[in-house]
Amino acid sequence: MVKIIIVNYNSGKWIARCLSSIHQAGLTDHTIIVDNASTDNSILFIEQNFPQADLIKLSSNLGFGQANNLGIKKAYEQGSDYVFLMNQDVYIEPNTIDCLISTAKLNPDFGILSPMHLNGNGSELDFSFSNYIVPLKCRKLYSDIFLQKLATLYEVSFVNAAAWLLTRKCIEKVGGFNPSFYHYGEDDNYCQRVLYHSLKIGVVPQSIIYHDRENRTENIYFDNTVLVHKRKLIKMFSDPFDNKQSISDVYINCLKTMVKSLITLKLKSFKEHFSRIIMYNSIDWKMILHNKEQSINKGKNFL
Structure with a gap:
C-alpha cells in the first residue's frame, strides 16, 4: 500500500492540477493532505472537489518537515508499505509512483527513490534538479541519456524532497524530518541520515514528475x-x-x-x-x- 502526502499552504495556483494528476493515477483516496493553516481558498477547493483525500487541518504553520511528519506517521500507522512525499506544485504521470515502487521492490537497500524532475510544462529538466544528477554527483546518468542506454536506477547522495518515495524500512530506521529545520534544509539533513543508517538514495529515470516552480524571484x-x-x-x-x-x-x-x-x-x-x-x-x-x-x-x- 502507498500513501501520497502533500503539505498544503496557499496552493491555489497549483492544487487543481496537482490533485487532478493524482486522480488520473487512481490514487486520490490514498492521499493525505496536511494543511499548514492556509489563508487562501485552497482548503475549500479540496473539500469540494476531492473529498476522498484525507485532509488534516492545522491551526498554525508547522513548516514543511513537521507537517510532513504528521502525514508520514498517519500513513505508517495505517500500514503503508511506501510513502510518496509530493510538493503542492508537483504533477505526476499515471505511472510515476508505480514505476518507483517496482524499482524499490527490486532494490531494498534504497530508502529514498526519486523520479526525474521536469519543469512545469515538461520542456526541460527542472534546473535545480539537474544540478543533483551531474556526473560528479550521479555517475553515468548524463552519458547514458546521451547514449540512449538508460539503467533503471542511479545512485545519488542527495535529491530534493519535492517527490520522494520512502520505504517502510526507511521510516523505521530513519524516521521523519528533523524538527530543528522549519523550512529548507530538512531534506539535506534527511538524506545525510539515510546514508548514515546505511541506506541508499536513487533516481529512477523512467519515472517522471513536473515541478512547476519557475519564475519565483523572491524567497x-x-x-x-x-x-x-x-x-x-x-x-x-x-x-x-x-x-x-x-x-x-x-x-x-x-x-x-x-x-x-x-x-x-x-x-x-x-x-x-x-x-x-x-x-x-x-x-x-x-x-x-x-x-x-x-x-x-x-x-x-x-x-
Whole structure:
C-alpha cells in the first residue's frame, strides 16, 4: 500500500492540477493532505472537489518537515508499505509512483527513490534538479541519456524532497524530518541520515514528475543572509557525520570578525556579523544537539 502526502499552504495556483494528476493515477483516496493553516481558498477547493483525500487541518504553520511528519506517521500507522512525499506544485504521470515502487521492490537497500524532475510544462529538466544528477554527483546518468542506454536506477547522495518515495524500512530506521529545520534544509539533513543508517538514495529515470516552480524571484529563506547563515549552522550541527565542529568556536570566530570589522571601519561587514551574533544567541542549541543525537539512533524518530 502507498500513501501520497502533500503539505498544503496557499496552493491555489497549483492544487487543481496537482490533485487532478493524482486522480488520473487512481490514487486520490490514498492521499493525505496536511494543511499548514492556509489563508487562501485552497482548503475549500479540496473539500469540494476531492473529498476522498484525507485532509488534516492545522491551526498554525508547522513548516514543511513537521507537517510532513504528521502525514508520514498517519500513513505508517495505517500500514503503508511506501510513502510518496509530493510538493503542492508537483504533477505526476499515471505511472510515476508505480514505476518507483517496482524499482524499490527490486532494490531494498534504497530508502529514498526519486523520479526525474521536469519543469512545469515538461520542456526541460527542472534546473535545480539537474544540478543533483551531474556526473560528479550521479555517475553515468548524463552519458547514458546521451547514449540512449538508460539503467533503471542511479545512485545519488542527495535529491530534493519535492517527490520522494520512502520505504517502510526507511521510516523505521530513519524516521521523519528533523524538527530543528522549519523550512529548507530538512531534506539535506534527511538524506545525510539515510546514508548514515546505511541506506541508499536513487533516481529512477523512467519515472517522471513536473515541478512547476519557475519564475519565483523572491524567497525570504534565500534572500535574507542571516536566515541563510542560520540554516547553514543548523545543517552543520545536525549532520550525523560531522562531530568536529564546536558551537563556541564558530561563535568566537564570528565575534572576532565583527570586532575586526569595527576596528577597520568596514561597517557593512560589522553590521552583518553583529546580526549573526544576535542570531546565534537566539538559536536553541541544546534542542538542536538533542535532535542530532536522536537522529543518530535507529528508529521512527520525530514521528
